[in-house]
Amino acid sequence: MQRRLAVGIAVAAVAVAVVFGAATVLPGLWVDVVGVGDYEEGTVTIHDNTTPETATPIPCDRSPNATEVVACSDSRQLATVTVNISDTGRQRYVGLSETASLGPDEGMLFVHESEETHTYVMRNMSFPLDIIFVAENGTITTIHHAPTPPDGEQYSERYSGYGKYVLEVNRGWTNRTGVAVGDRVELPAEVA
Incomplete structure (x- = not known):
């Protein structure tokens, strides 16, 4: 026995x-x-990269609760996005693959340990994305408009860009808001 x-x-x-x-x-x-654990929430705001001679500079004011990512410059605010902050390896691996959809101004902010070239794929995604790479100083370096993977495939092509941060939003969001390479992103205080 x-x-x-x-x-x-x-x-x-x-x-x-x-x-x-x-x-x-x-x-x-x-x-x-x-599992991936709980995501912190935040807000990102984006300002354009132009400074008209007659424009009054608009500061990048953080929201009182520091939950937004803001894109800003010495010019005008373009957009604000409420984000889940993905700052662990497991959270970055899963990303939005377990998310059914995003609202019009919702997204996910990926935070990496260092500024370098990072590569993303559309793993098990059910909706297309804009993938926005952001340098450590807040400058947008690359924007990809990524479709969902082809039927029957788990992955899509690879999307690379240089930065410390990656913002994922619904595909077409950058076109709708006018966000472009060179614009400046204000990040939540806890990640900047």
């Missing part, structure tokens, strides 16, 4: 070790097992 119990415990221990070993090797499985 004791021998059967010992063998059963050993088999269970090996099974648990195999599952968690695979989970650490396969990031997607690890995310499924552990």
Whole structure:
């Protein structure tokens, strides 16, 4: 009886070790097992990059609760987006793939440890996105208009850009708001 119990415990221990070993090797499985945790919320505001000679500079005032990302410059405010802040590896891996849709001025802000070239894919996405790369100083460096992956495929093409931050919003949002490369983004205080 004791021998059967010992063998059963050993088999269970090996099974648990195999599952968690695979989970650490396969990031997607690890995310499924552990989850992504809670997202902080914030607001991003974007201002254009033009400074007309007659314009009165508009400062990049942070919202009182620092929950918005703001795009700004010495000119006019273009847009404000309410975001979930994705600042862990697991949150960045999952991204918006478990989100059914976004409101017109909602998005996700990805925060990386360093400013460099980052690459994104549309993993298991059910709606298209604008993918906006933002340098550490808040300048938009690259904008991609990314469609959903083709039917039957889990991934789309790769979208690369230079920056420390990546803002994902509904596809066409940058066209609708006039946001362009070179515009300036004000980030929530906790990530800037």
